[in-house]
Amino acid sequence: MVEKMAKGALSSLDEKLVALLVAHGEIPCSGAAIGAGLGISRAAVWKHIQGLRQRGYRIEALHRRGYRLLGEPDFPSLERMQPYLTALSLLHPKQAYFFAETDSTNARASQLARDGAPEGTLCCADAQSGGRGRMQRVWVSPAGENLYFSVVLKPAIAPNDAAQITLLAGLALAQTLRDDLHIEDLYLKWPNDILIGGRKVAGILTEMMAEPERVRYIVVGVGVNVNGRVGDMPADLQCIATTLRESSGRSFDRSQLLARFLDRLGYWYRQFLQGGFAPLRESWLQYGDIQGRRVRVNFYAESFTGVAESMDQNGCLLVTRDDTGALTTVVAGDVNLL
Template sequence: MTLSGKRQDLLSTLRSRTGHWVSGEELSGELGISRAAISKHISAIKGLGYAISSAPGKGYLLTEAPDLLLAEEILFGLGTSVMGKNGIVHHHLTDSTNTRARELARDGAPEGTLVVAESQSAGRGRKGRSWLARPGEGLLFSLVLRPDMDPSRAALITLMTAVSVAEALIRETGIDARIKWPNDILVGGRKLAGILTEMSMELDAVDYVITGLGLNVNTPTEAFSPDIRDIATSVMAESSAPFSRVALLQAILSSFETHYHTLATQGPESILTRWKELSDIVGRRVRVSMMREEIEGRVTDIDADGVLLVTTDAGEALRILSGDVTY
């Protein structure tokens, strides 16, 4: 359930006066509705998990907002104009936000539509892997995009998302986030986040792209199973303090919108430059596991389509579109 119209306005008014009582009379005057209607809307807002005290002669006091990725929370202070502004769908539990976003996109959802979940029963990663996260501890979301680009350049969306996420993490949390080609965000060699980009084409043009992010935010180290404890981490584990998931999501969406606009208007150059700074893969010796073979060589560059260029030990120049890289 999301709030609409007057309810959203009422919540915004209470939020802007957090810590202060606001009388029913004042609210009724400001919103242009009866005091009985105010009381009804307050019950609905409480139903979402907000704690609101009420006292005769004093009015209403917002004391606590739920730690949920509700549209009401995300929109409050969101500085974007498209990303998250054209519809937010919140799920307490869904199979996969990418799947939900794909369905919405197929039904015509506009660019910037955001699907968020507190938990997923079938979170998907690349190559058929799964993405596991305990309820309420991470950021699990997908964005509907409708880029005017050649499908062969879709890899740039993943690179651009990685740059946006790494930059937002560095800015908001101070942790030294790095990008691992093509879709991982690491800290100190441990994975903090993964990106799953899925594209639908019509004829030779992109119909829509779904970019999904799984980011471990307030996951305690013990929550990672022993077999992945050495390779997975969270914002909380890295910074020793819990973090606001809403604030991180807002920062990621802002950064994303800026880079997405740059990609559309100026092309990929500045994003690729930033990607190279945040990744440190160029020049390294790597082993790349692909579907049918494994190669070793040195990364010479990443090209304008976001493809990894590797020269093998035998001197062969390869364009790697997809694979698992170790270095």
């Protein structure tokens, strides 16, 4: 397992150094000037510059001219998320873990949950070496571009109802992207994908630990293609995936996106705990694009085609099969739009 914990807030000295570079704008600031301003040697200036680079600051060194700040990191942190968090946000502020790299945020969150981590524990990574989606598919997870995170939930529900949490998280994410970030032509695909113009931009992987009659914990894992380029993806994904940036022509602040989602997730999670899935169903269908669509439903051992009629009160997909004409309740499976 590869795991590098993202560092916390900047030291006061680093904050002053960044502020000095920001103040100079496009004009390089010499090492001597920085040293004089901060009261440190030029060698110490270099050391601090290197430290900032490791945190994601893009700092250009110009021979005999000095340093110039080209860009600041946008990898989420509590400090960067704070302006967008509200009382509704489903986040335990003392249980937020940010990794420069890990194998899988779901794996990290699951381990923390097994060790007794409370509800609202968050694991977020800038890169994953073992990211995965449903049916053990690989989730490509490069650094510096996207969002990969997992949240621990501990609802008092039966294991049979746990799949509804996936639909709940999908609704929260769709609302975040469409309503808060104003992404157009975006809709939910049952049970766990979000598409823009028919291409996948986000997915949800929900895993749980349960006893026969109760859930011990659920981990909601989310991956969102944010600021990357489709051309940099593996060839087999380029015709079926997209990113928020390429679909909208805009770049997005990952801290803001994550905070907005946690706010929406908190709202719908409370609705779910109070009234079950019924209050969510109509809203999910408003953001979905499944009713009346021809689909192929894939299981491990078989598949069939048909027409998706609706979603029942439990969140199961109702499909009229082409081969038998029977209305079939799909509890779990992989669904492709035809």
